[in-house]
Amino acid sequence: LNADEGENVAPDFSEHRALHVALIGGTHGNELNGAWLIERWRRNGKLIARESFQTHLLLGNPKALHQVRRYVDQDLNRSFGDMSAPTPREVSRARNYEEERARVLREQLETFRVIPDGVLIDLHNTTANMGLSLIFVNRSQFNLKLAAWVQKHMPEVRAYCWLDETVPRRSSTSLVDRGITLEVGPVANGIVHGDLFWKTERTVQHMLDFIEAYNRGAVQFDGSDEVELFVHERSVDFPRDEKDRIAGFIHPELQDRDYQLLEPGAPIFQSIDGQVVRYSGEEGRYPVFVNEAAYYEKRIAFSLTRRETRRV
Amino acid sequence: LNADEGENVAPDFSEHRALHVALIGGTHGNELNGAWLIERWRRNGKLIARESFQTHLLLGNPKALHQVRRYVDQDLNRSFGDMSAPTPREVSRARNYEEERARVLREQLETFRVIPDGVLIDLHNTTANMGLSLIFVNRSQFNLKLAAWVQKHMPEVRAYCWLDETVPRRSSTSLVDRGITLEVGPVANGIVHGDLFWKTERTVQHMLDFIEAYNRGAVQFDGSDEVELFVHERSVDFPRDEKDRIAGFIHPELQDRDYQLLEPGAPIFQSIDGQVVRYSGEEGRYPVFVNEAAYYEKRIAFSLTRRETRRV
Numbered sequence: 001l002n003a004d005e006g007e008n009v010a011p012d013f014s015e016h017r018a019l020h021v022a023l024i025g026g027t028h029g030n031e032l033n034g035a036w037l038i039e040r041w042r043r044n045g046k047l048i049a050r051e052s053f054q055t056h057l058l059l060g061n062p063k064a065l066h067q068v069r070r071y072v073d074q075d076l077n078r079s080f081g082d083m084s085a086p087t088p089r090e091v092s093r094a095r096n097y098e099e100e101r102a103r104v105l106r107e108q109l110e111t112f113r114v115i116p117d118g119v120l121i122d123l124h125n126t127t128a129n130m131g132l133s134l135i136f137v138n139r140s141q142f143n144l145k146l147a148a149w150v151q152k153h154m155p156e157v158r159a160y161c162w163l164d165e166t167v168p169r170r171s172s173t174s175l176v177d178r179g180i181t182l183e184v185g186p187v188a189n190g191i192v193h194g195d196l197f198w199k200t201e202r203t204v205q206h207m208l209d210f211i212e213a214y215n216r217g218a219v220q221f222d223g224s225d226e227v228e229l230f231v232h233e234r235s236v237d238f239p240r241d242e243k244d245r246i247a248g249f250i251h252p253e254l255q256d257r258d259y260q261l262l263e264p265g266a267p268i269f270q271s272i273d274g275q276v277v278r279y280s281g282e283e284g285r286y287p288v289f290v291n292e293a294a295y296y297e298k299r300i301a302f303s304l305t306r307r308e309t310r311r312v
Numbered sequence: 313l314n315a316d317e318g319e320n321v322a323p324d325f326s327e328h329r330a331l332h333v334a335l336i337g338g339t340h341g342n343e344l345n346g347a348w349l350i351e352r353w354r355r356n357g358k359l360i361a362r363e364s365f366q367t368h369l370l371l372g373n374p375k376a377l378h379q380v381r382r383y384v385d386q387d388l389n390r391s392f393g394d395m396s397a398p399t400p401r402e403v404s405r406a407r408n409y410e411e412e413r414a415r416v417l418r419e420q421l422e423t424f425r426v427i428p429d430g431v432l433i434d435l436h437n438t439t440a441n442m443g444l445s446l447i448f449v450n451r452s453q454f455n456l457k458l459a460a461w462v463q464k465h466m467p468e469v470r471a472y473c474w475l476d477e478t479v480p481r482r483s484s485t486s487l488v489d490r491g492i493t494l495e496v497g498p499v500a501n502g503i504v505h506g507d508l509f510w511k512t513e514r515t516v517q518h519m520l521d522f523i524e525a526y527n528r529g530a531v532q533f534d535g536s537d538e539v540e541l542f543v544h545e546r547s548v549d550f551p552r553d554e555k556d557r558i559a560g561f562i563h564p565e566l567q568d569r570d571y572q573l574l575e576p577g578a579p580i581f582q583s584i585d586g587q588v589v590r591y592s593g594e595e596g597r598y599p600v601f602v603n604e605a606a607y608y609e610k611r612i613a614f615s616l617t618r619r620e621t622r623r624v
C-alpha cells in the first residue's frame with residue numbers, strides 16, 4: 001500500500017459518506033452533446049460544484065471525437081471488461097486505441113476515488129426517441145432513490161435497468177455500483193442539439209443535488225418514494241435474408257414509440273418489398289432503443305422491457 | 313467514333329425526346345434510405361419502369377456504404393468537378409477512392425445516355441428538417457415544370473435552387489442540365505427511416521411520371537403552372553472562438569425551422585456559456601440545412617434562401 005495514495009488514512013464517518021463524482025462525455029465520438037457539456041463545465045466549474053464532493057470531468061474518446069466517429073478500433077463502452085494488467089508481450093504489441101483509453105480512464109477514476117465507491121455518470125446520445133433516460137446495470141437502493149429524486153423534478157425522465165447476468169459487464173458504468181448512463185434522444189450523430197443539451201444539463205444538476213443530499217445524510221431509504229422501472233428483457237434483431245443481411249426496417253408505426261406498450265400483433269418491421277412483420281411476443285412489453293443507428297451492427301433493432309414499480 | 317456505342321445511329325425525333333433516367337442512391341455511405349430504395353427497385357424493376365425511357369439504378373459509394381460513413385477519402389458529391397482523363401503518371405499513382413468512383417459513375421452515365429441529355433436523380437438524406445426537397449443547380453424550364461408537377465401531387469415537396477456561379481460544380485447533379493437532388497430529412501445518419509422511405513419513393517414515382525409525360529410530348533411549357541422556389545443566397549458558419557473552433561450551436565428556436573421565415577433579431581445560435589446570437593441579416597430570408605451533421609466540417613450551420621415564384 002502506498003501512503004501517498006491515501007489508503008493508510010483511517011476512514012471516518014464523514015469521509016465514508018462523501019461519494020465523489022465523475023462526469024464523462026464523448027465516450028462515443030459522434031455523440032456531441034455530452035462532450036460539449038464537459039467543455040461547458042470545464043469553463044464554468046461552479047455549475048457542477050457541490051460542497052460535499054469533487055466532480056471530475058472526463059472526455060471518453062478524444063480521438064473518435066476528433067474524427068466524429070463512434071469509435072476508432074472498437075466500441076469504448078464495451079471495452080471496460082477484462083482489463084487485467086497487460087503482460088510484457090502484450091505491451092510490446094500495438095494495442096488498440098479504445099483498450100488503451102479504457103485503461104487510462106479506469107486509472108483516472110481510481111485516482112479520483114470514484115472507483116470503487118463513487119458515482120460515475122456517462123453522457124450519451126441515441127438516434128432513438130428515448131427522451132431523457134437513466135440507465136442502470138443494477139437496482140441498488142442508491143440508483144433507485146436517485147431516479148425517484150430526479151423524476152420528482154423532471155417527471156419525463158425514465159429509468160431503464162439493463163440487468164442481464166449473462167452479458168459480461170463492459171460499459172463504463174459497470175466499473176462501479178453507482179454507475180449511471182444518461183441516454184438522450186433523438187439526436188442524430190454528429191450534431192449538437194440545443195434543446196436536449198439544456199435538458200441534459202438540468203438532469204445532471206438534479207443528480208448532483210441528490211448526491212449532495214445523500215452525502216449530507218439527508219436521503220432516507222424509507223420506502224417513501226415509488227419509482228417506475230423499465231427492466232430489460234431481451235433485444236430483437238432486424239429481419240434477415242438467407243445471406244444474413246438486414247432485409248427490413250423498423251415499421252413507421254413503431255418508429256419513435258420508445259417506452260410505449262407494444263401490443264401483440266402490432267407491426268414492428270417492414271421488408272424492403274413492403275411486407276409487414278408483426279410482434280408475436282409476450283404481452284406487457286415496452287420497446288426501447290428503437291432504430292438506434294449504432295445497434296445495426298450489434299444485431300439490435302430494438303430492445304424489450306417490462307415495467308415494474310419499486311418503493312425505495 | 314465507335315459504331316458499337318451507337319454514336320453513328322442517326323437521331324430521329326422520338327429518340328431525341330426520350331430522356332433516359334438514372335437513379336443514384338448511397339452517394340453518401342451513411343444515408344441509407346436511398347441505397348435501400350435502389351435495392352428495392354433492383355428487385356422489383358416494375359416500380360420504376362416507364363414505357364418511353366430506361367431507368368438505370370446506381371449505387372454511388374459502395375465502400376462508404378459498407379463502412380456506414382459519408383465517404384472514404386473525400387466527399388463523392390464534391391468529386392464530379394474536373395475529371396479530365398488522368399495522365400499516365402496519375403494513373404500510376406494511387407488515386408483516392410471517390411475520385412475513382414466519380415470517374416466510373418460518369419462513364420456509366422455516358423453509356424446509359426443520361427449524360428449529356430438525360431435526367432439524373434440523386435437520393436440523399438439530411439439531419440435537417442427539410443422534409444422532401446428537390447434541389448436544382450439551375451432554373452431550367454424542365455426542372456421548374458417537374459417541380460410544379462410533383463407539387464401538384466405532393467404539396468409538401470419544396471424546390472430549392474442552388475445557384476452560385478462562383479462555386480465550381482462538383483455534385484453529381486451538375487453533370488447534366490436535368491440533375492435533381494432529392495434531399496429528405498430529418499433522418500439520422502446510419503438508419504433507415506420507414507415513413508420517409510415510402511415518401512421518397514412516392515416523390516420519385518411522380519418525377520418518373522413527369523418524365524414519361526414529357527417524353528410523350530404531353531407537357532406544355534405554357535405558363536400554366538406556378539412554382540415556388542427557395543433560391544440560395546449564402547451560407548452561415550457557426551460562431552467560432554479565437555482558435556477557430558466552433559463555439560456555439562444552433563439555437564433551440566431555430567432547430568427544425570427549415571423553410572420558415574427568419575426575422576431579423578431572431579435567435580440563431582447559443583454559445584456554450586448560454587449567450588444568444590441573433591440574426592442581423594437581410595429581411596425575407598428562409599433558412600435551409602439547419603444543423604446538417606455533415607456540414608459542420610464545411611463551415612455551414614445553415615443556409616439562407618429567398619423565396620420567389622415563377623410561372624412555367
